[in-house]
Amino acid sequence: MPDPALLDAVEVFAAHPSVLVATDFDGALAPLVLDPADSRPLEGGMEALTALADLPRTTVALVSGRDLAALRELSGAAEPLVLVGSHGAEDSRRPDGLVLSQEQRDLLATLETDLREVTEAHPGSRIEDKPAGRVLHTRGIDPQVGAAALDAAAALGERHTALVVTPGKEVVELAVAHVGKGTALVALAEELGVDAVFYAGDDVTDEQGFEALAQDPDAARAARRLTVRVGDGETAAQFRVADEPGLVGVLRAVLQARARSSAGG
Template sequence: MADSTDPDHDGDTDPDHDGDTDPDDSTDGETVPDDDADGPDDADAEIPARLRENLYVVVEELVDHEGLLVALDFDGTLAAIENLPEEATIPDPTREAVASLADEPNVEVAVVSGRELADVRERVGVPDISYAGNHGLEIHADEYTVHPTASAAKDDIAELCDLLTDELADIEGVIVENKGVTATVHHRLVDDDEVPRVVDSVESLVAARDDVRLTTGKDVLELRPAVEWDKGEAVRELRDELVPDDERWLPVYVGDDTTDEAAFSLLDDRGLGVKVGDDPATEAPYRVADPEAVRAVLEWLHEYGVEFVAADHRDGSAETS
């Protein structure tokens, strides 16, 4: 596994095809295993229901690849969304599931977050995995790298944070978070009547800067360097660094926010995108309900799923039911 030592910067629902029909009523023989089919029955009680319904798809993808790259968002995916960013914590069972999966051969795990890399790495607390912070502008796989355009914009980001802190000081609940190469303005705790003022202030200040752009997420406004870079590019970079050139690995991305859609779009039909939560607007073909269901998927992958990776290459055939 990659050495991720950082420099001084230090429910019961699961993957389910997104569609117009109720996934619980699906009868597609290609994606819904027969109730009497042979399979990892001992694990059934621990597998969220919709993963069982799509087990053929998941297993067939695993069998068809030589390794597994699992990329995970943090807030809303590994950890529950909290009102204050500093309150977000990863439950110990989820941390153990991440570490156990990462220890498997031919498996790489990465956490891809909008948080500063040092922050998310400390919160996850698993040393031998890769991390992408600030939506991938900072990456630590084999070594730590930061996008050069992001480095050049740090002073402007810091200045904008100071200006916004002063301008929004009288609005209760607003949080201006300087994350080094990006910044986030949180308005989850702001009264609804005051949110437009927060948005207007941020938009006005950013509009006057050529090297900073504005994006949005769940109750947040993101100030980023004006460079075409997102979580999709981060996953592409991680794949290039972590996957052997001569091997075909299955990329899996799990996330809950609008910022994760870039990663889902990148995977398209070349991997498995899993949306966390019930927001209907997503490019991901599968769903889980919440971070507890994410943990269940990670545990299933560790305990059973990895056994299917490249099974046809090892044995000449594989049981996929």
């Protein structure tokens, strides 16, 4: 059973005229597993969210670091649930899924062209498409050619200073945007014009979400937030549940309270 103070907070939250109920996926709705492809939501969580999304003035969103396609497949979520993927860089409501400004889209096109030149000059190096960037891979090719390719790609970050360059082992990622769950959550709340936001998650990236909601420029909405950390570890969330089944219990409580309040009870 969720703690009584959390259940009280759920009642208060559910009574606001319009709400956004958002949650992380892995480690929140779905237990963490060794192979990320095996991840599946616990019974009851998606059911509660789907029922919530059918209630008036209630929007439900899954907010994940996974890309949109994987999030859709693993969660089984369908409209009207909103899926926010790639830490906020993808949104299922956008025609192509991408949340990018025109400037960022232009930069992505330039990056594509410039990186092609790099791969042509360094045989065997290859480009991986990411929603908001590109990754150059050099694994398995001549080490000298590979190192030169990585240098050339990283140098693009000097030519285009808006690029976020993340070097790795035989790999360099160049991103046109790093959105972050916090920014994505507040932007979604603002766009929907909701009075209050619920958010639950288990990880470092979710902490950004808890913090951003606490510092929502709409101070009234910030005061009405309800944030829940799943599992242990330091947190900026207001409440905590022990594990994923604990979160399912909270989501069921949110559903019951919201159904009652929208029935006029």
